[in-house]
Amino acid sequence: MAKGVFTLLCCFFLLHLRVATARADDAPAEVPTKSALEEIRARGDLRWGNDSQGGAPYVFQDPMDPNHLIGFEVELADALAKKLGVHARPVQGQWDGLLDLLARGDFDVVINGIEAADEKKRVCELSRPYYVAAERLTVRRGDKGAPRSLEALRGRRVGTLPGSLAARILEREGALVLTYDGGQNDIYDDLRIGRTDAVLLDDPITRYYGAIDPALEVVDGAFGEIQYAVGVRKGDTETLGAVNRAIDQLAQEGTLARLYARWGLWNDETARLLGGSGPPKDAIPEALESWRAAVGKPLPFWERVRDRYPATLLVFAKGAALTLAISLASMALAVVLGVLLALLRVYGPKPLRWLAVGYIEVFRGTPLLIQLTMVYFGLPELGVTLPPFVAGWLALGLNYAAAEAENYRAGLASVPAGQLDAARMLGLSKLGALRHVIAPQAMRVALPPATNDFIALLKDSSLVSVVTLTELTKSYVSLASAMRDHLGLGLLVALFYLLLSLPFARLSRHVEDRMGASLRRAA
Amino acid sequence: MSIRVTDLIKRHPKSSAPALSGLCMDVPAGSVASVLGKSGAGKTTLLRCLSGLDPFDAGEIEVDGLTITAGAGGGDSVAALAGRIGLVFQSFELFPHLTVLGNCTLAPMKVRKLPRARAEARALELLGQLGMADKAGAYPEALSGGQKQRVAIARALAMEPRVLLYDEPTSALDPSLKHEVGRTLRRVAETGVTQIMVTHDLGVAREASDLVFVLDKGRVASYGTPVEVLDAVA
Numbered sequence: 001m002a003k004g005v006f007t008l009l010c011c012f013f014l015l016h017l018r019v020a021t022a023r024a025d026d027a028p029a030e031v032p033t034k035s036a037l038e039e040i041r042a043r044g045d046l047r048w049g050n051d052s053q054g055g056a057p058y059v060f061q062d063p064m065d066p067n068h069l070i071g072f073e074v075e076l077a078d079a080l081a082k083k084l085g086v087h088a089r090p091v092q093g094q095w096d097g098l099l100d101l102l103a104r105g106d107f108d109v110v111i112n113g114i115e116a117a118d119e120k121k122r123v124c125e126l127s128r129p130y131y132v133a134a135e136r137l138t139v140r141r142g143d144k145g146a147p148r149s150l151e152a153l154r155g156r157r158v159g160t161l162p163g164s165l166a167a168r169i170l171e172r173e174g175a176l177v178l179t180y181d182g183g184q185n186d187i188y189d190d191l192r193i194g195r196t197d198a199v200l201l202d203d204p205i206t207r208y209y210g211a212i213d214p215a216l217e218v219v220d221g222a223f224g225e226i227q228y229a230v231g232v233r234k235g236d237t238e239t240l241g242a243v244n245r246a247i248d249q250l251a252q253e254g255t256l257a258r259l260y261a262r263w264g265l266w267n268d269e270t271a272r273l274l275g276g277s278g279p280p281k282d283a284i285p286e287a288l289e290s291w292r293a294a295v296g297k298p299l300p301f302w303e304r305v306r307d308r309y310p311a312t313l314l315v316f317a318k319g320a321a322l323t324l325a326i327s328l329a330s331m332a333l334a335v336v337l338g339v340l341l342a343l344l345r346v347y348g349p350k351p352l353r354w355l356a357v358g359y360i361e362v363f364r365g366t367p368l369l370i371q372l373t374m375v376y377f378g379l380p381e382l383g384v385t386l387p388p389f390v391a392g393w394l395a396l397g398l399n400y401a402a403a404e405a406e407n408y409r410a411g412l413a414s415v416p417a418g419q420l421d422a423a424r425m426l427g428l429s430k431l432g433a434l435r436h437v438i439a440p441q442a443m444r445v446a447l448p449p450a451t452n453d454f455i456a457l458l459k460d461s462s463l464v465s466v467v468t469l470t471e472l473t474k475s476y477v478s479l480a481s482a483m484r485d486h487l488g489l490g491l492l493v494a495l496f497y498l499l500l501s502l503p504f505a506r507l508s509r510h511v512e513d514r515m516g517a518s519l520r521r522a523a
Numbered sequence: 524m525s526i527r528v529t530d531l532i533k534r535h536p537k538s539s540a541p542a543l544s545g546l547c548m549d550v551p552a553g554s555v556a557s558v559l560g561k562s563g564a565g566k567t568t569l570l571r572c573l574s575g576l577d578p579f580d581a582g583e584i585e586v587d588g589l590t591i592t593a594g595a596g597g598g599d600s601v602a603a604l605a606g607r608i609g610l611v612f613q614s615f616e617l618f619p620h621l622t623v624l625g626n627c628t629l630a631p632m633k634v635r636k637l638p639r640a641r642a643e644a645r646a647l648e649l650l651g652q653l654g655m656a657d658k659a660g661a662y663p664e665a666l667s668g669g670q671k672q673r674v675a676i677a678r679a680l681a682m683e684p685r686v687l688l689y690d691e692p693t694s695a696l697d698p699s700l701k702h703e704v705g706r707t708l709r710r711v712a713e714t715g716v717t718q719i720m721v722t723h724d725l726g727v728a729r730e731a732s733d734l735v736f737v738l739d740k741g742r743v744a745s746y747g748t749p750v751e752v753l754d755a756v757a
Contacts, residue, residue, distance in 0.1 A: 416616070418612055418614060418616040419616055419618065421576055421610075421612070421616065422610075422612060422616035422617075422618070423618075423630075424576065425574060425575075425576070425608070425609065425610045425679075426609075426629070426630035426634065426678070426679070426682055427606050427630055427634040427635075427682060428629075428630060428633060428634060432633055432634070436629055436633060437618055437629075440620045441618075441619065441620055444620070515620070
């Protein structure tokens with residue numbers, strides 16, 4: 001039997017390897033015969049990477065209708081794609097991982113406030129800048145001791161985004177830098193409630209998050225200057241050239257000026273950068289106005305529930321569907337692999353037993369996030385580029401297989417040794433004894449912890465948002481940030497998670513009841 | 524001759540003295556034999572070797588014309604013996620997830636490949652003979668010790684063994700039920716099945732057996748009819 005199990009395991013891994021390499025062959029990044037730009041044109045869409053989480057005015061979900069992505073960079077991407085003769089297709093990723101995802105081939109370009117800095121050129125190509133912004137300092141209104149100059153920041157607690165120019169300026173000035181992954185909202189919330197003394201961020205963010213809050217005050221003057229550029233995959237000079245030409249044309253035509261003016265972002269520095277003509281003098285920043293109207297003053301709870309939440313349901317439902325799909329697929333993998341590992345560990349010959357123990361300890365003893373990152377970003381270094389869903393499924397499944405194996409081992413260990421002897425004495429083979437006598441009894445013990453693990457997996461699946469998958473948690477964080485509503489939407493997303501997990505808890509109890517009927521009848 | 528043991532030697536890896544040191548015994552077909560002896564005399568080891576669950580180091584065991592020699596691993600001999608030898612465990616080892624009927628039909632269906640209807644009819648017949656037909660739908664947890672034992676016997680008999688082994692058949696029972704065991708053994712003996720029980724219980728040995736073997740230090744110290752052997756001991 002051990003031999004059979006071993007063969008099965010081998011087949012399993014070979015199969016994966018074959019799938020993996022097949023996928024790698026399909027990936028456009030790996031095909032040398034066609035250039036990246038030709039690929040884009042053949043596909044008919046420009047995949048551009050961004051993080052909608054807290055991304056106003058860059059890229060964010062419309063607070064009035066979160067099913068739509070809006071922002072000045074959404075319009076910029078649309079305009080750029082049009083110049084290339086294709087459609088723009090936004091792809092989500094974590095902001096500080098966007099350039100890694102670009103290198104991996106998850107999208108063709110990154111348009112999301114990427115700073116045009118020389119150090120970035122080590123990992124990607126940068127287009128000519130399309131926007132210039134000042135760094136702005138925001139403090140609490142009426143705070144007498146608030147820092148109002150760069151020198152005054154030394155030793156103070158200042159919030160900003162990780163990996164930003166602002167963060168580097170703050171570090172240089174000796175401030176205590178607090179960086180936030182959650183989104184711009186949180187940064188200003190912490191300033192308002194006093195966890196930090198100031199916030200240093202790019203002007204567009206300051207306008208959309210800091211300036212609209214009456215409790216906060218934007219300090220006059222620029223504390224640095226940042227230029228945004230489009231990130232293009234390293235070595236892809238052809239796409240880079242096309243993007244540069246498109247930006248030039250958009251600047252000449254005045255398209256960019258009108259676009260920035262609509263978002264209330266036009267400034268002298270950008271005028272100097274782009275040349276060409278500025279926006280009409282009477283241009284109205286209508287996009288900024290509607291943002292103010294949407295989030296400036298929080299609506300009362302019931303009005304939010306009535307007017308805003310129905311539109312979020314579709315976004316949540318999509319996230320929930322992905323969460324459920326990846327959880328079910330991962331659990332299936334975890335169960336199959338877990339059974340094999342448990343059998344190897346309990347009944348296998350020594351070397352395989354050690355292998356199973358090693359697998360379990362390694363996967364149980366290291367963080368899931370690291371495993372996922374290695375599968376998604378690490379394997380491409382070995383030529384295996386997995387699609388996001390497959391990578392997420394594999395990482396979750398491989399990780400939970402270790403937990404499942406231990407559950408099943410506990411179940412197997414709970415069956416008295418005499419049961420196997422009794423089955424053997426009746427002439428059942430070892431496999432037959434396992435199947436008809438040992439396994440049913442082991443299941444009874446293993447089912448409750450296995451159910452527990454499935455519910456844990458359902459929640460851990462939120463980690464796949466680092467590989468561009470917009471599941472339920474990511475949907476919530478993005479929505480909460482776009483609508484500036486963490487509490488109400490938090491309750492809503494909690495409800496979705498419960499809707500997902502409760503049926504499984506019930507199902508498990510039902511099966512347990514059926515299996516445990518004899519035990520209770522005796523009691 | 525239904526069962527013949529010749530010069531059986533069995534060593535446990537960690538002890539110096541062998542558990543069985545050249546044990547010989549003959550048990551005629553259809554008879555009931557009791558194996559007595561102090562703790563450590565080798566009774567349980569003999570039982571596990573006879574059943575094929577454990578291998579032995581030297582000698583041979585002949586069961587109903589089939590000879591098993593030393594070195595055959597537990598796995599191999601238990602497979603070869605399956606069906607010829609049944610064992611009623613001290614703790615019965617009924618399958619808790621199956622009903623009484625399920626316990627008695629599992630092996631006939633999975634090993635003998637009998638259709639369910641035939642396996643169930645045969646099981647109900649055996650359970651009926653042992654007075655357990657009305658418990659066919661019950662789970663083992665709901666049974667008393669004596670009832671469990673009768674189910675364990677029925678489960679073993681369902682495979683139509685030529686030899687049935689018992690490990691301490693009276694140890695888990697109330698004293699008042701001990702006579703039942705003797706009666707059950709005699710009833711099974713009428714069907715021609717050879718029975719060997721390992722026991723401490725001189726009462727049941729005297730009452731139910733045709734032959735008594737007394738083990739000491741891994742070999743047969745004395746044997747004969749209960750009257751011959753037990754009166755000599757007393």
